[in-house]
Amino acid sequence: MHGEFKKADSYQPLRLLSQGKMVGSVIDMQDESENTALRRAVGNAFATKNILDYEADVDYTAENLIQALRKVRSTDVFLVMQQFQVDFLMKAAFSRKTDYLTARKPTKEITGHARLSHWMKWQSMPSLERLLYKSPFCRGWYETTGKPPLWTAMATEELKIRQDIGSDVKTNREQDLLSKYIEGAKRHKDVSMELLRRMISSTISAGFDTSAFTMTAILYFLLKTPKAMQRLQDELGVALRAGKLSNLPRYTETDKMPYLAAIIKEAMRLYHFIAGPLERVVPDGGAEIAGKWFPGGTNVGVPAGVVHRNKTVYGADPCEFRPERWLEANKHQRVVMERAMLSFGAGKRICLGRHIAELEMKKVIPRLLLEFDMTLDDPEYILAPVDKYSRFMKPFSVTFKDKR
Numbered sequence: 427m428h429g430e431f432k433k434a435d436s437y438q439p440l441r442l443l444s445q446g447k448m449v450g451s452v453i454d455m456q457d458e459s460e461n462t463a464l465r466r467a468v469g470n471a472f473a474t475k476n477i478l479d480y481e482a483d484v485d486y487t488a489e490n491l492i493q494a495l496r497k498v499r500s501t502d503v504f505l506v507m508q509q510f511q512v513d514f515l516m517k518a519a520f521s522r523k524t525d526y527l528t529a530r531k532p533t534k535e536i537t538g539h540a541r542l543s544h545w546m547k548w549q550s551m552p553s554l555e556r557l558l559y560k561s562p563f564c565r566g567w568y569e570t571t572g573k574p575p576l577w578t579a580m581a582t583e584e585l586k587i588r589q590d591i592g593s594d595v596k597t598n599r600e601q602d603l604l605s606k607y608i609e610g611a612k613r614h615k616d617v618s619m620e621l622l623r624r625m626i627s628s629t630i631s632a633g634f635d636t637s638a639f640t641m642t643a644i645l646y647f648l649l650k651t652p653k654a655m656q657r658l659q660d661e662l663g664v665a666l667r668a669g670k671l672s673n674l675p676r677y678t679e680t681d682k683m684p685y686l687a688a689i690i691k692e693a694m695r696l697y698h699f700i701a702g703p704l705e706r707v708v709p710d711g712g713a714e715i716a717g718k719w720f721p722g723g724t725n726v727g728v729p730a731g732v733v734h735r736n737k738t739v740y741g742a743d744p745c746e747f748r749p750e751r752w753l754e755a756n757k758h759q760r761v762v763m764e765r766a767m768l769s770f771g772a773g774k775r776i777c778l779g780r781h782i783a784e785l786e787m788k789k790v791i792p793r794l795l796l797e798f799d800m801t802l803d804d805p806e807y808i809l810a811p812v813d814k815y816s817r818f819m820k821p822f823s824v825t826f827k828d829k830r
């Protein structure tokens with residue numbers, strides 16, 4: 427086998443049509459050399475050693491989250507997690523303060539739900555999708571119009587400000603994502619400013635619904651599994667009493683907590699964000715995959731939901747939420763279980779922002795548990811997708827009661 431497995435045409439329905447042009451994102455980028463150049467230029471912004479640069483932004487936004495929850499008491503969890511994400515990402519990416527949490531702003535206009543459902547619906551028929559929605563005869567009624575998403579507008583504006591020679595607005599912005607992107611692009615001339623602008627906004631849209639969704643799923647599983655909730659509370663309590671956990675949890679503290687890590691993995695295993703297979707094309711010369719021969723040019727992929735419920739990998743009860751499975755597994759089994767996880771994708775195009783997502787989850791979930799007793803408003807609620815194409819969940823609300 428020669429060459430690499432490139433992203434398949436099934437990613438194309440994810441692209442938008444705007445002012446007669448196809449607008450791609452970092453996710454649907456099929457040109458691997460362009461993606462390699464981009465990753466080389468911006469990878470530093472996502473490296474584990476730089477993740478703590480965003481910790482203060484998580485703390486700032488988490489404080490607003492706590493205050494917002496104290497005011498409303500009972501709320502649609504996915505909505506409030508989306509509001510958290512916008513405010514956090516705007517702060518981490520552009521050092522800008524937005525007020526989605528404090529002003530309880532709706533997120534309908536910025537969610538990628540419709541776009542994702544469209545992608546999933548048409549991913550197995552990209553040519554027909556192009557013909558029906560994007561050909562010159564039909565595009566009129568599909569073309570996106572109106573305001574660009576919040577982050578596209580902000581990326582354009584911020585890039586202009588920061589490129590403005592002589593401007594002194596650069597102070598205090600050395601740590602944010604955009605400044606790291608700009609630094610990277612200066613060192614790698616093959617990345618144009620236009621590509622950079624497109625990529626910073628698509629990076630944020632890649633991190634927005636995904637992280638809000640995953641934090642919502644984690645809370646759901648905790649609330650539905652009192653034993654797991656208690657064990658996590660105990661883990662936090664022991665660490666607090668031993669002076670190993672601050673009231674505003676630090677990442678360096680919570681990253682050492684095995685049960686918290688197991689909860690996050692187990693929730694991501696059972697309720698992952700992308701429904702369909704993330705297809706790749708078998709390179710010229712063909713390849714043997716799982717004991718079968720596939721000729722070059724074949725699209726291959728497997729939905730995460732299938733792999734994540736494989737009994738050989740995850741044990742006899744793969745449909746159960748049982749974080750303990752991650753702690754009981756021996757070293758070899760754990761490696762196999764981790765390698766089979768596709769929630770962040772896998773291989774060369776694995777999610778760039780996964781360490782940032784972990785930073786958020788490992789700080790926000792413990793903080794919520796330290797501040798509140800939480801209950802599902804409808805104890806009968808079962809987590810389920812709202813439509814058959816995406817995994818966006820039917821809304822559910824939770825009541826947050828102060829612990830102290």
Ligand code: HEM
Nearest residue numbers: 452453629632633636637640704770771775777778779783
């Ligand atoms: C729990 C939260 C998250 C989940 C579940 C998630 C999941 C994913 C998945 C499944 C992919 C696609 C992989 C593929 O097509 O093969 C992806 C790609 C990506 N994600 Fe995430 N993501 C999360 C958070 C974030 C965050 C917070 C950011 C940025 C701040 C981010 C940035 C990206 C980028 C830039 C890509 C494209 C990488 C490439 O194609 O080279 N993600 N993510």
